[in-house]
Amino acid sequence: MSTFCSMDPGGCLQLCLTEVANNLRNPVLMLHSADHTHRMFIAEQVGFVWVYLRDGSRLERPFLDVSGEVMTTPWLGDERGFLGMAFHPQYRHNGRFFIYYSIQVNSQVEKVRISEMKVSAYDMNVADPYSERVILEIEEPAANHNGGQLLFGLDGYLYIFTGDGGKAGDPFGKYGNAQNKSALLGKVLRIDVDGSDPDGRPYRIPPDNPFVSDPGARPEVFAYGVRNMWRCSVDRGDPVSRHGRGRIFCGDVGQNRYEEVDIIEKGGNYGWRAKEGFECYDLKLCQNSSLNDILPIFAYSHHVGKSVTGGFVYRGCESPNLNGLYIFGDFMSGRIMALEEEKTTGMWKERPVCMGDTKTCSFPGLINHYHKFIISFAEDEAGELYFLATAYPSSSSPFGTVFKFMDPSRRAPPGKCKQKPLPVKVKAKKIPFVPRERKSTGFTFTFTCFLSPPLVRSCSAFNGLHTRRNKHRRTLAFHNITPFKTLAFHNVSLS
Ligand SMILES: [Ca+2]
Ligand SMILES: [Ca+2]
Numbered sequence: 001m002s003t004f005c006s007m008d009p010g011g012c013l014q015l016c017l018t019e020v021a022n023n024l025r026n027p028v029l030m031l032h033s034a035d036h037t038h039r040m041f042i043a044e045q046v047g048f049v050w051v052y053l054r055d056g057s058r059l060e061r062p063f064l065d066v067s068g069e070v071m072t073t074p075w076l077g078d079e080r081g082f083l084g085m086a087f088h089p090q091y092r093h094n095g096r097f098f099i100y101y102s103i104q105v106n107s108q109v110e111k112v113r114i115s116e117m118k119v120s121a122y123d124m125n126v127a128d129p130y131s132e133r134v135i136l137e138i139e140e141p142a143a144n145h146n147g148g149q150l151l152f153g154l155d156g157y158l159y160i161f162t163g164d165g166g167k168a169g170d171p172f173g174k175y176g177n178a179q180n181k182s183a184l185l186g187k188v189l190r191i192d193v194d195g196s197d198p199d200g201r202p203y204r205i206p207p208d209n210p211f212v213s214d215p216g217a218r219p220e221v222f223a224y225g226v227r228n229m230w231r232c233s234v235d236r237g238d239p240v241s242r243h244g245r246g247r248i249f250c251g252d253v254g255q256n257r258y259e260e261v262d263i264i265e266k267g268g269n270y271g272w273r274a275k276e277g278f279e280c281y282d283l284k285l286c287q288n289s290s291l292n293d294i295l296p297i298f299a300y301s302h303h304v305g306k307s308v309t310g311g312f313v314y315r316g317c318e319s320p321n322l323n324g325l326y327i328f329g330d331f332m333s334g335r336i337m338a339l340e341e342e343k344t345t346g347m348w349k350e351r352p353v354c355m356g357d358t359k360t361c362s363f364p365g366l367i368n369h370y371h372k373f374i375i376s377f378a379e380d381e382a383g384e385l386y387f388l389a390t391a392y393p394s395s396s397s398p399f400g401t402v403f404k405f406m407d408p409s410r411r412a413p414p415g416k417c418k419q420k421p422l423p424v425k426v427k428a429k430k431i432p433f434v435p436r437e438r439k440s441t442g443f444t445f446t447f448t449c450f451l452s453p454p455l456v457r458s459c460s461a462f463n464g465l466h467t468r469r470n471k472h473r474r475t476l477a478f479h480n481i482t483p484f485k486t487l488a489f490h491n492v493s494l495s
Contacts, residue, residue, distance in 0.1 A: 013321075013338065014356035016366040017403040019437045020386065021052060024400035027388040028083055028148070030378035035092035038381045038421040039125075042388075042402065045072055045081035045395040047101065051125045054421055056433035064099070064117070064127040071104040074396035079163075080110070081395055083148025088193070089156055095119035097127070098135070098158060098193070100150050110140045112147065114160055116193065116202075123427050135193065135202050138184045142166025145228040145253075153190070153234060154246040157206050159264075160189040160220075161250065163228035168255060170227065170273040175285060178225050178272045181217035186272065188229070188250075188264055190222035210267030225270035225293060228253045230331075231310035231376055232264070236383060238324065239315060243343075251310030251328055252296070255281060259308035260296035261328060261339065261348075268294040277301075297348040298339050305330025309374045309387075316383035317417035319407035325351060327377070327385060327405065334372035336387070360408050367437050370403050378402075382419055401437065 021027075026045035033039060040052040041063055047070035049063040072081030084100030091097060095118045103113050118131040140146055145163030153159055164186035170176030178186025192204040211217035229250040237245025248264040258277025262270055269292060273282050277299030280286035300308075311328030326339040326348070339348040355361070361368040371389040378386040390400040 012352035012354035014360050014408065015336075015353055016356045016361035016363070016368055016406045016408050017370060018365050018406060019367060019401055019435045020056065020404050021058070021402040021433065022400070022436050023398045024050075024388070024390075024402070025398050026081070026390060026393060026395045027375060027400040027402065028081070029085060029376050030386060030388055030402060031085060031087060032379075032381040033087045033091050033097075034089070034381060036381070036422040037124075037424050038419060039424060040378075040380060041085070043082055043085055044400075045078075045083075046070060047072075047082040049082075049085065049127075053424060053426070053430065057430040058433070059125050059426065059428040060431055061126060061428040063125060065129075066099070066101065069101065069103060071102040071110060072395050074394045076394050078395065079144045079146050083112075083146060084114075084150040084161075086150040086152055086158065089152050091119075095121075096193075098150050100148050100160070102140070102146055103137075110143065111137045112140055112162070113137045114150065124425055125428060133202065135191075136160070136184075138162060140165060140185075141172055147226075147228060147230075149229060149232045149250070151232060151234060151248070153248065155206075156192075156194070157190050158193050158203075159222065159232070159248065160191070161226065161229040161232055162187050162189065164226065164272065169281075175282075176273045178227060179269070179274065179285065181211055181214065181221050181224055184218055184220065186224065186226050187218075187221050188223040188226060189218075189220040191220055208266075222266060223264050223268040223270060225268075225272050225274070226252060227255065227272040227276075229262075229310065230308065231328075233310065233312040233377070233379070235313040236315040239317075244313060244324070244341075247313075249310060249313065249326055251308035253307050254299075254302070257302055258299045259302070259305055259330065260299040261308065261310065261326070262294070262296050265294060270294055270296075298350065300330075300337070305333035305335050307331040309376060311377035311387070312379050312385055314383070314385050314405075316379070316385060317412050318382075318384055319405065319410070320412055321410045322385070322405070322407050327353070329374040329377070329387060331374050331393075334370075334374060334389070336374070356408055363408070366406065366408070367403075369437070371399065371401055375400070381421075382417065 028045050030042045038054050043049045047067035051059040051063045070082045080102035082101045086098045088096040100114050103111050114136045116133045118128050120126045120128045144166040147162035149161035151159050162185050164170040164178045165172050170178050177183045192206050197204045205219040211221050212219045229252045232250035235244045235247040250262050252260050255276050260277045271293035274285035309329050309331050313326045314322035329336045338351040338353045340351040355368040371391040373393045374389045376388040385405045388402050392399045
């Protein structure tokens with residue numbers, strides 16, 4: 001505790017923010033390509049990926065446009081769409097990257113598709129639209145819980161995080177998808193995308209996958225008992241001791257009572273639907289002595305938030321006091337949280353964080369407020385931490401903003417965090433970044449819905465845009481809209 005000086009009387013670690021991108025429609029992820037260009041790639045749920053340069057500008061031409069293939073709707077909390085992307089660890093040399101998105105086949109069957117694509121041979125800021133190679137498709141029995149995380153582990157393998165298929169309580173099959181190792185849903189999958197398989201699969205099974213010799217299991221399964229992991233990340237490790245390097249952290253969205261954070265282990269059973277957080281969900285499965293599940297490193301109740309968004313362990317340079325903290329949030333409550341590891345026991349404890357007050361965040365460019373719906377977290381090539389949030393969670397509403405974390409209590413010495421990015425050859429028009437968030441004033445972005453139960457009739461995101469008096473007006477009444485958890489469809493329009 002003593003290393004943190006910027007504490008308020010309540011004992012929380014005060015953070016400030018800077019706004020780095022805006023006008024985004026449900027930005028689901030932001031990635032760097034690890035090719036020393038320090039570009040950022042931001043994906044919108046509708047199926048666009050945009051390139052952002054170091055100077056903050058965005059290229060007018062998208063890196064990728066698969067909006068014609070992607071299945072999604074503007075409905076609040078629709079969990080279908082463009083959901084995941086990962087650059088190959090050797091992207092700099094081979095230009096390969098992977099995407100994860102929802103599709104609809106014959107206007108009926110819904111699936112998630114994982115594909116490989118390549119960058120254009122002529123423009124480093126554009127994907128080759130004809131390069132798509134489908135790696136895997138999985139049928140989705142319901143519109144929600146479509147997973148969507150892709151990442152490469154330090155082992156060079158591609159990890160795919162699927163949801164349990166959807167509805168509530170993992171109802172499919174005898175005991176649900178998540179505990180069924182012959183189903184690809186409700187899993188962490190691990191595949192080798194370098195080279196094709198003798199059996200004709202477009203990928204290989206890593207020989208040490210945990211269930212390769214289990215005839216009742218799919219060989220792709222790396223871990224199971226997953227409900228709907230939404231955002232996972234690989235820990236870069238402590239910059240000096242390398243402690244923690246390679247660990248994969250995930251937020252697994254809960255059902256009715258608890259949200260959780262997990263560290264993924266090979267062959268691990270993460271408990272769902274036997275357990276939700278530390279508690280039993282399905283009593284019969286939970287009391288089965290063979291369950292042998294891995295408990296979360298942290299869980300919080302629905303009094304705190306209702307849909308976890310997994311984050312990152314901070315390993316950047318600019319805010320040295322954040323090193324080792326796992327920073328994550330909640331989509332529904334807008335809460336940002338942090339966990340700290342007790343090195344001797346390996347236990348994780350919550351470290352209270354809050355937005356700094358106006359004085360703390362008074363430095364030019366800093367703000368201390370953000371949009372409520374936290375969709376994703378991200379890190380840049382240098383390891384600095386960001387989150388993506390929107391004021392209005394519809395894939396057609398451009399109220400998504402990217403915020404960067406800054407710890408005002410201790411900054412790295414001048415010059416220490418200087419980067420030497422490789423040049424980026426730009427062929428498209430650059431659109432300069434124009435911040436929209438106001439300077440810190442204590443004003444918080446508010447989101448109001450006009451409710452005419454049970455349907456939300458109209459919602460208004462207002463930041464001075466407009467307000468309206470209405471006796472049905474309620475602020476932040478979202479009990480029947482639980483995006484990334486249990487889907488409820490509503491007719492919603494911006495008023
Ligand atoms: Ca689904
Ligand atoms: Ca669990």
